[in-house]
Amino acid sequence: MIKVMNISKRYGKLIALQDVSFTVNDGEVMGYVGLNGAGKTTTMEIIAGVTEPTSGDVEIEGHSVTKEKKEAVRNLGWVPELPIFEQDVKALDYFVYLAGFYGISKDEAKKKAEELFSALGLSGREKDKLKNYSQGMKKRFALAASMISDPKNFLFDEVLNGLDPEGIAFFRDLAIKLKKEGKAVLFSSHVLSELENIADRIVFIHKGRIIKEMTMEEIRKSASANAFRITLEKVDNEVMDIAKKYGNPKLQGNTIIIEGFNGDVAGLSSALSKYNIVDMGRVGSNLEEIFFKLIGERQ
Structure with a gap:
């Protein structure tokens, strides 16, 4: 669990955050939404312990980030928008180096790296230097590094920026997986x-x-809006039968529009995963509609 308690951050006269409070519960994905400069990344950096709040505190699994930083961040995995690593070093060597901060031996770190690199789609690139990784690969490496200590909580800060549809789907499915494992995920x-x-x-x-x-x-x-769209590589009668369990489906090419969608995105995604999901989302974004209404009321 991540508990943010009345954190504020000032840079001289600039107030970056003021009395921000919320809780991310175990087994939950919380979305963090705001315009550029709204304070999302500052919040993430304070939670991760890399920036000190001017006032307030954060608790991670009951440990204070300001008073017990080492214990607190041990239970936290953080993937920033632009991961910053030593570029002229091999991925595996750097992973082993980072694992040393958690008291993990070299042999154990290499074993863990093999498991995580395989799970995160980095197999075969372990000996590449990080400067040769694409942006998406750097984010996957940052994720692997964040999972070294098997934390109970995760911060994803604009991780979808600059990713192709495959990369976006990867982080979408990962967030759902972590939620099912009882992890707390803050996702901006x-x-x-x-x-x-x-x-x-x-x-x-x-x-x-x-x-x-x-x-x-x-x-x-x-x-x-109360309709959902899902695009697959192929569509057959079985697909439509599955879609009927989630509302009233209509087929448009390889895209199914489900009217009266019942809201079970995880169930639908899992049921149709073998058909290779290309894209999915709500028709007429409900969240976008509310977001811009709220922002407009405060301009």
Whole structure:
């Protein structure tokens, strides 16, 4: 569990955050939504312990980030928007180096690296220097590094930026997997349609202040659209039979529009995973509609 308690951050006269509070529960994905400069990354950096709050505190699994940083961040995995690593070093060597901070032996670290690199799609690139990794690969490496200590909590800060559809799908499915494992995930993103697919709750931040917190159920009920689209590599009768369990499906090429969608995105994604999902999202984004309404009210 991540508990953010009245954190504020000032840079001289600039107020980056003011009295920000929220809790990310175990087995939950919380979306963190705001315009550029709203304070999302500053919040993440304070939670991760790399920036000190001017006031307030954060607890991770009951440990204070300001008073017990080592114990707190041991239970936290952080993937920033732009991971910064030593570039002229091989990925495996750097992973082993980072594992040393957790008291993990070289042999154990190599074994863990083999498991994580395989699971995260980096097999065969262990001996490549990080400067030769693509942006998506660097984010996957950052994820591998964040999972060294098998933390109970994760921060994903705009990890979808700059990724291709395959990379976006990877992090979407990962967030759902972590949730099922009982992890707490704070996920900020400008790709609001993807947050709709994975989040249980949304926290809206604007100009350093929390302006609203809503469950996805509340968002679905308060917005106008109630249809869901999913595009597959192939569609057959079995696909349509599966889709009928989630609403009233209509076929448009390889895209199924499910009207009256019942909201079970994880169930639909799992049921159709073998058909290779190309894209999915709500028709007429409910979250986007509410976001811009809230922001507009405060301009």
